[in-house]
Amino acid sequence: MSSTGEAAGTLSAPQVERYHRQIILPELGLAGQRDLLARRVLVVGAGALGSPAALYLAAAGVGTIGIADGDRVDVSNLHRQVLHGTGDVGRPKTASAKNRLAALNPGVRVVEHRQYLDRTNVLAVMAQYDVVVDGSDSFATRYLVNDAAVQLGKPLVSAAILRFEGQLLVFRPGAGCYRCVFPEPPPAGTVPNCAEAGVLGAVAGVVGSAQAVEALKLLAEVGEPAVGRLSLYDAWTGTWQQVRFHRDPTCAVCGDRPTITSLIDYDAWCGVPADSASEGAPEVSAEEAWRLHQSGVPLVDVRPLAEYRRGHVRGSVPVGPVADGSDLPASVAGAAAPLVVCVCLQGVRSAQAARRFSAAGQRAVSLQGGLLAWARAGLPWDSSSAGD
Amino acid sequence: MITGHLPRDLAEEFQSPAALTVEGVDTLTALWAVMERRHPGLGRWLCEPDGAMRQHLTLFVGWRRVPWADAPLPRAEGQEVWILRAVSGG
Numbered sequence: 001m002s003s004t005g006e007a008a009g010t011l012s013a014p015q016v017e018r019y020h021r022q023i024i025l026p027e028l029g030l031a032g033q034r035d036l037l038a039r040r041v042l043v044v045g046a047g048a049l050g051s052p053a054a055l056y057l058a059a060a061g062v063g064t065i066g067i068a069d070g071d072r073v074d075v076s077n078l079h080r081q082v083l084h085g086t087g088d089v090g091r092p093k094t095a096s097a098k099n100r101l102a103a104l105n106p107g108v109r110v111v112e113h114r115q116y117l118d119r120t121n122v123l124a125v126m127a128q129y130d131v132v133v134d135g136s137d138s139f140a141t142r143y144l145v146n147d148a149a150v151q152l153g154k155p156l157v158s159a160a161i162l163r164f165e166g167q168l169l170v171f172r173p174g175a176g177c178y179r180c181v182f183p184e185p186p187p188a189g190t191v192p193n194c195a196e197a198g199v200l201g202a203v204a205g206v207v208g209s210a211q212a213v214e215a216l217k218l219l220a221e222v223g224e225p226a227v228g229r230l231s232l233y234d235a236w237t238g239t240w241q242q243v244r245f246h247r248d249p250t251c252a253v254c255g256d257r258p259t260i261t262s263l264i265d266y267d268a269w270c271g272v273p274a275d276s277a278s279e280g281a282p283e284v285s286a287e288e289a290w291r292l293h294q295s296g297v298p299l300v301d302v303r304p305l306a307e308y309r310r311g312h313v314r315g316s317v318p319v320g321p322v323a324d325g326s327d328l329p330a331s332v333a334g335a336a337a338p339l340v341v342c343v344c345l346q347g348v349r350s351a352q353a354a355r356r357f358s359a360a361g362q363r364a365v366s367l368q369g370g371l372l373a374w375a376r377a378g379l380p381w382d383s384s385s386a387g388d
Numbered sequence: 389m390i391t392g393h394l395p396r397d398l399a400e401e402f403q404s405p406a407a408l409t410v411e412g413v414d415t416l417t418a419l420w421a422v423m424e425r426r427h428p429g430l431g432r433w434l435c436e437p438d439g440a441m442r443q444h445l446t447l448f449v450g451w452r453r454v455p456w457a458d459a460p461l462p463r464a465e466g467q468e469v470w471i472l473r474a475v476s477g478g
């Protein structure tokens with residue numbers, strides 16, 4: 001760098017030395033490096049994806065890196081969460097991350113957000129940053145972060161991994177969002193998480209590093225960020241595939257007529273059972289549910305109405321997803337219904353609903369296997385809009 | 389011919405390859421039927437009892453997303469079809 005002094009502008013000599021191999025990329029240059037040093041990125045989740053993403057963002061000299069995570073380091077994290085070391089077990093992940101990033105590059109500021117993001121804090125946290133990198137490990141957080149990014153107009157680099165596979169999506173305001181691609185999460189319990197199904201740690205290294213690359217392009221405003229593309233990494237075959245998407249005009253959040261205009265209860269919407277309600281709910285077989293219904297026991301369908309309309313147990317009443325047990329409509333509850341049978345597609349959400357009703361004092365059981373088991377037993381079901 | 393790509397864990401559950409090649413079908417509905425015939429349970433996992441694809445699945449035909457609301461389902465002869473759902477691991 002012969003003209004370092006003048007061209008470097010606000011870059012110090014140690015900075016030029018540190019970032020030299022990056023600065024000599026003509027696409028980035030000194031101006032790009034100055035931009036990175038002035039930018040702020042939020043990494044949601046200091047876990048498997050957040051680790052490589054944050055490490056590369058810090059190494060690259062992104063000026064401010066926020067880390068949002070309310071978890072503590074567990075020894076079972078270490079095979080994939082490379083921000084943390086054996087000596088960090090038991091420490092808050094944000095503290096461990098801050099130490100590691102400061103050791104790597106003391107020239108960047110690391111801000112700890114030692115909390116799980118939820119609808120009460122997400123907007124205030126995300127508003128402080130230019131780009132959001134989501135490597136969280138729950139559907140509830142993913143949809144929360146997406147909806148907040150749309151509300152705030154923040155670019156979002158979202159990724160997820162499972163077993164040998166990874167998904168990477170890049171969103172810019174106006175160019176679609178996570179819900180444009182995945183309008184709904186899978187029903188709770190139907191897609192395993194990494195704790196249940198496992199994950200090869202290095203898969204997170206590949207996908208989290210790709211997140212850092214996309215975030216750096218957005219932050220420095222260089223290159224062609226993979227906006228509007230879903231990149232699929234299959235470590236088993238060693239292949240990347242890309243499919244394209246556009247903003248969906250019917251999207252509930254960024255569509256032409258959004259139906260979700262403020263943050264919602266994401267745990268309830270994703271069907272996450274409350275901790276205290278994780279015990280098994282009483283279940284009845286399809287035949288037993290049929291007999292109960294014949295004797296006057298109401299069947300209540302706890303799925304979204306659109307799902308109900310496409311197929312439901314004949315005679316069931318749609319009550320919508322059950323966030324808490326006091327949701328039962330007056331037309332169903334009361335002295336006339338000492339017991340209700342909860343119904344969903346596969347029996348997962350209905351079991352959660354039955355637990356919530358029971359906790360609120362309404363006796364409830366769940367149809368085991370849901371509508372699918374009901375239909376398999378040859379019992380009647382409808383796909384009309386009887387629930388309107 | 390249609391090539392249908394499935395999430396690997398789902399394919400394994402129904403003892404299906406992650407990429408299925410199917411001859412002689414030209415609609416997605418027919419593709420689901422073939423999947424169900426070859427790998428019992430798979431088609432039912434993908435579709436509601438009335439044949440509509442489950443709402444949490446997302447479909448890409450020829451590398452482009454087919455918006456869920458679009459009906460009827462597009463002809464897919466010669467296409468790569470990706471059936472995906474969100475995953476949450478991080």
Ligand SMILES: [Zn+2]
Pocket residue numbers: 176177178179180181247248251252253254255
């Ligand atoms: Zn959207």
